[in-house]
Amino acid sequence: MLQQKIPATVITGFLGAGKTTMIRNLLQNAGGKRIALIINEFGDLGVDGDVLKGCGAEACTEDDIIELTNGCICCTVADDFIPTMAKLLERENRPDHIVIETSGLALPQPLVAAFNWPEIKTQVTVDGVITVVDSAAVAAGRFADDHDKVDALRVEDENLDHESPLEELFEDQLTAADLIVLNKTDLIDAAGLQAVRAEVASRTARKPSMIEARNGEVAAAVLLGLGVGSEDDIANRKSHHELEHENGEEHDHDEFDSFVVELGAIADPAAFIERLKGVIAEHDVLRLKGFADVPGKPLRLLIQAVGSRIDNYFERAWAPGEARGTRLVVIGLHDMDEAAVRAAIAAAV
Numbered sequence: 290m291l292q293q294k295i296p297a298t299v300i301t302g303f304l305g306a307g308k309t310t311m312i313r314n315l316l317q318n319a320g321g322k323r324i325a326l327i328i329n330e331f332g333d334l335g336v337d338g339d340v341l342k343g344c345g346a347e348a349c350t351e352d353d354i355i356e357l358t359n360g361c362i363c364c365t366v367a368d369d370f371i372p373t374m375a376k377l378l379e380r381e382n383r384p385d386h387i388v389i390e391t392s393g394l395a396l397p398q399p400l401v402a403a404f405n406w407p408e409i410k411t412q413v414t415v416d417g418v419i420t421v422v423d424s425a426a427v428a429a430g431r432f433a434d435d436h437d438k439v440d441a442l443r444v445e446d447e448n449l450d451h452e453s454p455l456e457e458l459f460e461d462q463l464t465a466a467d468l469i470v471l472n473k474t475d476l477i478d479a480a481g482l483q484a485v486r487a488e489v490a491s492r493t494a495r496k497p498s499m500i501e502a503r504n505g506e507v508a509a510a511v512l513l514g515l516g517v518g519s520e521d522d523i524a525n526r527k528s529h530h531e532l533e534h535e536n537g538e539e540h541d542h543d544e545f546d547s548f549v550v551e552l553g554a555i556a557d558p559a560a561f562i563e564r565l566k567g568v569i570a571e572h573d574v575l576r577l578k579g580f581a582d583v584p585g586k587p588l589r590l591l592i593q594a595v596g597s598r599i600d601n602y603f604e605r606a607w608a609p610g611e612a613r614g615t616r617l618v619v620i621g622l623h624d625m626d627e628a629a630v631r632a633a634i635a636a637a638v
């Protein structure tokens with residue numbers, strides 16, 4: 290009997306746009322579908338996996354959450370993604386739907402193209418590519434106004450042939466989309482949102498549908514029911530990188546850097562977070578996330594910074610055998626001064 294292809298949804302979008310938040314909401318409202326989740330994160334600290342495993346949704350048990358940690362998914366497609374998919378498809382109890390969260394720095398194009406590999410193509414189809422956009426970051430000019438900075442970088446490093454790494458990635462992720470979710474609409478007003486719509490539309494020649502969301506709240510039927518078969522159209526969604534390097538030069542993420550900071554206990558989290566905001570602004574940190582140990586508290590404090598907006602909440606109890614401590618992953622452009630950022634964060638405790 291011919292097996293029906295399993296639909297797979299690719300969820301992409303820049304660092305901190307709200308991908309994990311949207312998926313968490315999806316898992317809690319999946320309407321009885323069994324979902325397998327493949328997640329890929331930039332930086333050596335599996336925060337997204339922890340957040341998603343912690344949500345305890347029936348649609349997706351811990352077993353169904355697979356973390357790909359050997360680098361950014363677009364660069365490790367052959368070594369990491371294809372074997373993972375093959376294993377997933379060998380399972381007796383196959384999922385109804387596969388959801389893939391790319392890292393915030395991934396180009397979705399190579400990932401979607403991988404669905405044309407023979408061993409995958411016969412069994413799975415890309416239901417759609419969904420690109421999550423941080424509307425507040427767009428409104429603040431995050432993807433448009435760092436030309437000077439990048440030009441300065443280019444003077445130092447002649448290999449840096451890209452226009453602006455943030456801007457390019459933003460456009461490449463939009464160009465891959467079947468559906469664009471303008472998220473974080475709570476952070477801007479109606480006029481701001483109108484401007485964001487216009488800017489997003491101007492950044493891709495394709496015209497995918499756009500919807501608005503707060504905290505990634507979008508109906509599961511919308512997210513999982515696009516029915517596009519995007520792998521058949523991926524050649525029409527070329528990234529800047531593909532257009533510039535048709536000769537097949539390797540793509541990498543040299544424009545970005547990440548490292549993990551380990552600290553002891555944080556006695557006064559409110560003061561620490563206030564000081565972190567200053568560090569982030571001064572060093573232009575793009576994303577910072579992780580967990581803190583607050584003495585006397587049984588739960589870990591989750592810290593999530595996107596630019597200098599920081600959310601924090603007590604997330605889950607320290608697991609038995611888990612050493613209490615503070616671990617934060619820091620992501621920025623490659624000229625970020627790691628030693629200075631480490632020192633500034635340590636001084637903020």
Ligand SMILES: Nc1nc2c(ncn2[C@@H]2O[C@H](COP(=O)(O)OP(=O)(O)OP(=O)(O)O)[C@@H](O)[C@H]2O)c(=O)[nH]1
Pocket residue numbers: 302303304305306307308309310311330337392393394472473474475476502503504505576593594595600
């Ligand atoms: N105000 C506001 N905050 C949001 C919204 N959606 C997500 N956030 C917050 O934004 C931060 C980043 O959200 P994530 O869902 O982790 O973003 P992500 O795209 O998965 O991030 P990376 O995996 O690091 O690229 C978290 O602190 C979220 O709580 C929203 O609609 N409004």
